[in-house]
Amino acid sequence: MANILVAGAGVVGTAVGHGFSQHEHKITFVDPDAEARRRVGELGFVAVEPDDVSLADIDVVFVAVSAPTGEQGVDTACLRMATRTLGEALTRGFRTRYPVIVYRCTVPPGTTRILSKLLEAVSGLRAGVHFGVAYSPEYLRAESAHEDFLHPDVTTVGVIGDDERTWRIVRDLYQHFSCPLARVSPEDAEFQKYVHNLFNAVKISFFNEMRTTAGHLGIRDVDDLFLITARSAEGMRNPLYGIADLGPYGGSCLPKDVAAWLLEMAQRSIESPMVAAAQAVNRRTGNSQVRCR
The missing domain is CATH 1.20.120 (Four Helix Bundle (Hemerythrin (Met), subunit A))
Incomplete structure (x- = not known):
């Protein structure tokens, strides 16, 4: 059983949390919106505010916050805010685990690598050494997101760096889902989602x-x-x-x-x-x- 933190309690985040909970993983949500926390709380999940995030016992973080299209293209403000919150959380407490942060939003190629560098800058730690970073796009329809997550046709994973540890952790999480698992670069995965x-x-x-x-x-x-x-x-x-x-x-x-x-x-x-x-x-x-x- 893995301890999973889901950043973002919207449609995608809720589907991720619900799907992994069906395979007996422990799920915690983090979201700055009180109404979103209330909704997932009514589903039986623990939901916390960003200031209360701890990664001390977390194995994997799935980042499923909003990345809307603005006048200048994809607005990564929420992604960067969530990344800063996670970077700060990486600095707190003694780490006995190797947390892996997996981004799920649809973003232009190169975004996950930029966010990985932001995690390093905020935490003072190194991706691939102290924590892992990956990109795994979602293929969910809003009206059937929970079922789509439980029964995927394919899962795509792009790992930052030559990080076999991160790959194994993410691969093992998906092992209970009966679908092909494609390993590509983060940029390839971001491009493929578009x-x-x-x-x-x-x-x-x-x-x-x-x-x-x-x-x-x-x-x-x-x-x-x-x-x-x-x-x-x-x-x-x-x-x-x-x-x-x-x-x-x-x-x-x-x-x-x-x-x-x-x-x-x-x-x-x-x-x-x-x-x-x-x-x-x-x-x-x-x-x-x-x-x-």
Whole structure:
């Protein structure tokens, strides 16, 4: 059994705490918001204020605080505040353990490494020597976060430095979850989380565009047509389709059909920005020919 501290009692943090508690780990939450502490307290968890944080008996800290998008990009104010709190906690008391701090927020590549250096600056200790740092992105949906955490399809972990001790600690925590465990660099893990989210955004946007276009063309029952597409298009039924480094699309189908579609839409005064973007991206990346599927 591990002693786990969860920094942040929002949707992600609560799912993390609840999920690990199902495997008999001891969970404590820390959050500056009294209402958040009250909510997790009603679920049976101990919740403390940042000033009361102690890492003396903590094995792993999962940082799941807010990282919203601001005018200058990702706002890391809460992340930096939580990191300072943890750095200060690292300086208090005699440490008989090797606490590992795992960040979960969606952040630009390089952020975890910056936060690791902040932990070192505040604590006067060294990552990889006195404590461990890792990044493990969450793949949770707000409406089913608890179930998603308990039944993951994959778990990704990026460890700061050549730190086998941190890797083993995090790996052992996840051993009860039946899913592949991918070890990559922290920057790779941060990048992959954006690839994950942005792919979902692009796919949703494409079908929203097609739904709007169908309305302009007087085509009904479009949802039924999309279900057929889910079976007919290899890009829908084969998760590996399109990810190989084969250059831009080519062959006898895709380039000509994209061009024909855009010309037809222009003649009908119907906008098709997602399809136009696909053409523009592939034109910029070259003219390698790949097989049409």
